Amino acid sequence: MSVVPTTAASAGPVLVIGSGLLGASIGLGLRHLGVEVVLRDSSPTTEAVAQDIGAGRSERAALAAGAVLPEPALVVVAAPPDVVAELVVRALTEHPDAVVLDIASVKAPVLDAVRAAGADLTRYVGTHPMAGREKSGPVAARGELFTSMPWVISPGEDTGAAAIAAARNLAVDLGATVTVMEPREHDETVALISHLPQVMSSLLASRLQDTPLHHLSLAGQGLRDTTRIAGSDPGLWVQILAANAQPVLDSLHAVRADLERLIATLERPGADGARLDIARLMAEGNAGRARIPGKHGGAPTAFATLTVAVDDTPGQIARLLTEIGEIGVNLEDMRLEHSPGQPVGLVTASVEPSRHADLVEELQTRGWKVVQ
Ligand SMILES: NC(=O)C1=CN([C@@H]2O[C@H](COP(=O)(O)OP(=O)(O)OC[C@H]3O[C@@H](n4cnc5c(N)ncnc54)[C@H](O)[C@@H]3O)[C@@H](O)[C@H]2O)C=CC1
Numbered sequence: 001m002s003v004v005p006t007t008a009a010s011a012g013p014v015l016v017i018g019s020g021l022l023g024a025s026i027g028l029g030l031r032h033l034g035v036e037v038v039l040r041d042s043s044p045t046t047e048a049v050a051q052d053i054g055a056g057r058s059e060r061a062a063l064a065a066g067a068v069l070p071e072p073a074l075v076v077v078a079a080p081p082d083v084v085a086e087l088v089v090r091a092l093t094e095h096p097d098a099v100v101l102d103i104a105s106v107k108a109p110v111l112d113a114v115r116a117a118g119a120d121l122t123r124y125v126g127t128h129p130m131a132g133r134e135k136s137g138p139v140a141a142r143g144e145l146f147t148s149m150p151w152v153i154s155p156g157e158d159t160g161a162a163a164i165a166a167a168r169n170l171a172v173d174l175g176a177t178v179t180v181m182e183p184r185e186h187d188e189t190v191a192l193i194s195h196l197p198q199v200m201s202s203l204l205a206s207r208l209q210d211t212p213l214h215h216l217s218l219a220g221q222g223l224r225d226t227t228r229i230a231g232s233d234p235g236l237w238v239q240i241l242a243a244n245a246q247p248v249l250d251s252l253h254a255v256r257a258d259l260e261r262l263i264a265t266l267e268r269p270g271a272d273g274a275r276l277d278i279a280r281l282m283a284e285g286n287a288g289r290a291r292i293p294g295k296h297g298g299a300p301t302a303f304a305t306l307t308v309a310v311d312d313t314p315g316q317i318a319r320l321l322t323e324i325g326e327i328g329v330n331l332e333d334m335r336l337e338h339s340p341g342q343p344v345g346l347v348t349a350s351v352e353p354s355r356h357a358d359l360v361e362e363l364q365t366r367g368w369k370v371v372q
């Protein structure tokens with residue numbers, strides 16, 4: 001494995017326990033900076049795959065080859081929530097000079113369990129990168145997963161400054177933006193902005209199980225957008241939801257109140273005020289959505305969109321993107337749709353509103369079919 005000179009703030013070696021999607025992504029990012037990474041996973045195959053993709057050195061393979069592994073300066077526990085606290089406690093005992101952090105999606109229950117075990121809390125810090133995928137395992141790992149994404153550091157009262165600094169260095173090395181938040185505030189926040197979306201997406205997608213395929217073939221981007229994360233790993237989510245049950249329940253009760261309101265209104269759609277109530281509900285959704293920050297955590301930005309019909313042949317989309325670059329317009333976002341049964345793809349590009357008209361004109365001059 002070639003090692004590039006390190007430019008990382010993180011001090012290695014880093015022991016990553018759990019080398020699935022998140023653990024292997026952290027390993028890849030650190031290896032890219034030249035930091036020494038050792039991978040441990042309860043699954044020998046997962047550990048070997050993570051090593052094969054370049055996320056670090058398999059602890060099993062190294063020990064089997066008779067290597068003596070150096071003591072880690074940092075241990076990152078990236079295993080499923082159910083086992084995180086016990087792995088943190090064990091790591092604090094086994095590596096008495098290391099900082100130990102975890103990246104589980106819930107924070108207060110992990111801290112409570114580590115405290116209850118009587119472990120050295122000064123060297124432990126809970127963290128949560130707000131980046132992931134609806135896939136699991138090291139094959140889906142990406143070293144750039146954390147680039148420009150928030151990474152919450154959630155210290156307890158006893159967490160020492162060195163532990164917080166190590167967590168900050170790791171997040172910054174991997175390109176993330178650090179936010180410090182108290183564990184219970186973190187859990188209440190993610191219940192609304194991460195766990196509720198997962199539940200709503202899964203409930204919606206579950207309605208589709210018995211829908212005839214020729215009905216589903218009519219589905220547009222709306223259904224795809226709102227069900228993407230319904231593809232997530234049930235094994236992981238049962239642990240996350242069970243660990244954060246009360247804050248998730250608070251959000252679900254609020255959704256239930258809105259649903260009951262909508263159901264009552266639709267039961268008598270001709271009643272006085274019914275249409276106004278429906279419009280209010282939709283407008284409340286508009287208002288909530290408008291508050292979601294834009295890319296890189298900036299202020300919400302309304303980008304202008306244009307849709308280009310592209311022949312469904314190899315290289316067309318790459319050519320379109322290259323030409324948008326040549327025209328000098330920054331692509332803020334892009335979506336690709338296929339019309340069922342049509343030999344064209346529809347590329348919807350989001351750009352700065354001030355560049356929209358120029359781009360449409362220039363693309364049309366170059367022969368592209370701008371349809372919206
Ligand atoms: N999936 C996501 O999008 C995100 C997940 N997280 C958190 O990251 C952690 C890991 O999640 P993923 O990487 O998605 O899951 P994953 O399933 O891809 O990886 C977890 C790995 O931990 C291993 N593991 C299980 N028990 C172990 C043990 N006792 N010792 C060593 N390894 C063990 C598994 O074999 C598996 O390879 C979870 O705590 C999750 O809450 C945080 C942010 C995003």
Ligand SMILES: O=C(O)C(=O)Cc1ccc(O)cc1
Nearest residue numbers: 105129130131132133134229
């Ligand atoms: O896929 C997405 O959009 C996600 O939001 C993934 C995700 C899943 C779990 C987390 O704790 C954090 C992020």
